[in-house]
Amino acid sequence: MSTTQAVNGDGTTREAAQPAVAQGSMKYVIILALSAGMAGLLYGYDAVSISGAIGFLQELYDLTPAHEGLIVSSIFIGGVVGVGVSGFLSDRIGRRKVMMFGALFFFIAGLFSAFTQSPEQLIAARIIGGLGIGLSSSISITYVTECAPAKWRGTLSSMYQFLCIIGIFLTNIINFCIAQSGSHEWGVSTGWRWVLGIGAAPALVLFVFMLFAPESPRFLMQSGKEEQGFRILERINGTAGAREEAKAIEASIKLDQSGSFAELFGPGLRKALLVGIFLAVFNQAVGQNTISFYGPTIFRNAGFGGNSEFLASTMVGGVELVFTVVGMVLIDRAGRKPLMLWGTSLMAVFAVAMALTFMFDAPGVLVVVFACGFIAAFAFSMGPVTWVMIPELFPTHLRGRASGLCGVFIWGTAWLIGQFTPMMFASWGGQGMFLFFAVLDIIGFLGVRFLVPETKGKRLEEIQEFFRPAK
Numbered sequence: 280m281s282t283t284q285a286v287n288g289d290g291t292t293r294e295a296a297q298p299a300v301a302q303g304s305m306k307y308v309i310i311l312a313l314s315a316g317m318a319g320l321l322y323g324y325d326a327v328s329i330s331g332a333i334g335f336l337q338e339l340y341d342l343t344p345a346h347e348g349l350i351v352s353s354i355f356i357g358g359v360v361g362v363g364v365s366g367f368l369s370d371r372i373g374r375r376k377v378m379m380f381g382a383l384f385f386f387i388a389g390l391f392s393a394f395t396q397s398p399e400q401l402i403a404a405r406i407i408g409g410l411g412i413g414l415s416s417s418i419s420i421t422y423v424t425e426c427a428p429a430k431w432r433g434t435l436s437s438m439y440q441f442l443c444i445i446g447i448f449l450t451n452i453i454n455f456c457i458a459q460s461g462s463h464e465w466g467v468s469t470g471w472r473w474v475l476g477i478g479a480a481p482a483l484v485l486f487v488f489m490l491f492a493p494e495s496p497r498f499l500m501q502s503g504k505e506e507q508g509f510r511i512l513e514r515i516n517g518t519a520g521a522r523e524e525a526k527a528i529e530a531s532i533k534l535d536q537s538g539s540f541a542e543l544f545g546p547g548l549r550k551a552l553l554v555g556i557f558l559a560v561f562n563q564a565v566g567q568n569t570i571s572f573y574g575p576t577i578f579r580n581a582g583f584g585g586n587s588e589f590l591a592s593t594m595v596g597g598v599e600l601v602f603t604v605v606g607m608v609l610i611d612r613a614g615r616k617p618l619m620l621w622g623t624s625l626m627a628v629f630a631v632a633m634a635l636t637f638m639f640d641a642p643g644v645l646v647v648v649f650a651c652g653f654i655a656a657f658a659f660s661m662g663p664v665t666w667v668m669i670p671e672l673f674p675t676h677l678r679g680r681a682s683g684l685c686g687v688f689i690w691g692t693a694w695l696i697g698q699f700t701p702m703m704f705a706s707w708g709g710q711g712m713f714l715f716f717a718v719l720d721i722i723g724f725l726g727v728r729f730l731v732p733e734t735k736g737k738r739l740e741e742i743q744e745f746f747r748p749a750k
Contacts, residue, residue: 307514308435311426314488316438318378318419320481321385322412323446325354326571327596328478329405331454331589332471334575339467340398344701351572352697353402354409358690361413366683368414370676373502374422374495381415382486384408386479393476408478409690415485417669417686421678424670425497428516429738433610436670437603437663444596444603444658446481447571451593453477454575458586500528501676527738531674543673543681551672554731555681559688561723562665565626566716567657568696570595570650573704577650580709581636582643591647598651599658606659614735615664619727622660627720629653630713637709646709661723665689671734671742 329351337347361381369377388408395401420439427435457470496515499508505525512521543552570577574592583591609618629652636645673681703712734742 304514305431308427308431311492312423312435312438313442314485314492315374315378315419315422316442317481317485317488318381318412318415319439319441319443320446321382321478321485322416323443324450324478324481325385325408325412326443326568327447327450327454327574327592328474329354330572330574330576330592331450331457332474333573334579335467335471336398336401339471342398344705345698346398348698348701350398350402350405351701352694354405354412355690355694355697357406357409357411358413358416359409359687359694361410361415362417362683362686362690363413364683365414365416365418365686366678366680369418369421369498369683370680373498374418374425375489375492377418378415378422379486379489381411381413381418382482382489384411384414386411386482386486389476389479389482392478393472411482413686413690417666417682417689420666421670421682422495424667425495425678426511426515428520429736431611432671433615433667433735434607436667437607437610439666440663441603441607444600444662448593448596448600451574451589451596455586455589455593458589496524497528497678500525501532532676540677540680543677543684548673548677552681552684555669555672555685556688557726557730558665558668559685560692561623561719561726562661562689563692563696564719565623565657565661565723566630566696566713566719567626567654567662568693569700569712569716570654572697573700574650576701577704577709578643578647580704581646594647595650595654599654599662602655602658603662606663609659610663610667611735614733615668616727616731616733618660619664619731620724622656622664623720623724623727625656626653626661627717627724629656630717630720634710634713634717637713668731668734671737 333347333351336342336350340346342350361384365377365381368380385408388404388411391404391407392401395404416439420436423436423438424432454474457473458466461470493511494507496508496511499505499511508528509521509525512524515521516524542548570592574595575588578588578591606618629649632649633646633653635641636649669685670678670682700712703715707715
């Protein structure tokens with residue numbers, strides 16, 4: 280029996296008689312990251328399930344491009360609301376409970392979607408589902424960020440994006456299988472209901488996982504539950520590492536106690552907020568969700584048919600999955616900033632290539648090849664890095680609310696992409712639309728180059744010092 284350091288409510292430390300833990304449990308940390316990362320699976324499933332249903336829905340309800348865009352993008356209306364309040368809720372009731380509420384909303388929405396009888400009912404169901412994903416998405420990253428050791432924080436925090444891409448890949452397979460399960464008429468009347476309703480399953484899994492997961496140690500210590508927080512830190516870092524983390528968190532909390540939400544807009548953190556909003560906007564503005572939301576439609580216009588457009592989307596999803604793993608491996612080695620610089624530059628090149636294939640009516644297989652390159656560049660860069668970096672930028676007492684505010688911009692930009700892609704495609708054609716995204720990719724490259732700092736390997740408290748104004 281040895282003594283370990285615990286933290287009292289008044290900020291002092293005392294010795295607690297319990298066995299010292301030589302080193303943390305990586306297995307335990309991975310389980311926590313996977314549990315919270317299931318929120319990514321929800322987002323990934325819904326992002327692509329609608330791509331498998333929208334063609335059938337367009338025929339069933341004779342949708343205009345604007346109405347088609349509204350059905351796809353309506354989930355982001357709920358998402359903006361959910362992510363906007365998620366930070367405030369998580370700073371009051373905890374990260375874990377907010378994710379559980381989000382899972383419950385999405386579970387209800389998934390079942391509701393399968394039984395809707397009109398476009399208006401489906402839009403309402405998707406808004407409810409968006410509320411659920413909005414509540415759980417950014418908070419799941421915050422949760423993992425606050426649990427992971429600094430050395431592995433980038434890799435573990437990108438678990439959200441990894442599971443998101445698994446959701447996209449599996450959903451493409453499900454879309455293809457359901458399309459092959461019956462006649463085209465069956466798909467129009469019934470198949471799309473299965474595509475949307477299956478989304479209730481990952482929501483239930485997230486709820487169960489978080490039911491048994493602990494609260495974030497940083498939130499516990501901030502809430503006066505120092506001993507509980509220290510025990511979790513000990514399981515993650517070992518006793519010696521937990522002591523260092525506890526001291527750093529304690530110092531950060533003391534420093535932040537005099538602050539308020541308005542501090543985000545003051546000197547120092549205002550710059551962090553600007554970086555967070557930039558990353559949030561360009562996580563979506565680079566254009567990958569044009570393919571995620573409307574891949575089958577784009578490939579159908581490029582000459583695919585007979586359900587082969589779903590197979591092409593599955594191939595793109597498989598490439599995205601592989602390169603998301605590449606990003607996870609590199610994020611704590613190469614760093615956040617180099618990955619984003621390479622990713623945005625390559626996305627611009629492939630976007631121009633796709634524009635040229637539509638301009639010169641090239642074989643459809645080239646559209647798929649260039650789409651794979653475009654998605655691969657996103658998958659190792661702006662995809663995982665954005666979700667990892669945003670929570671890293673802010674102090675403990677503001678992290679949930681600041682991440683939620685940045686999440687509003689992610690979801691708001693995603694709404695614009697979902698709503699206006701059919702209208703851009705109808706008005707500009709594939710060539711005009713992808714040239715537009717190439718320009719946005721170049722802007723994204725310049726923003727990363729001149730605005731975004733490197734956070735690889737730094738403690739959360741060290742990153743906060745980067746933005747704190749000099750006294």
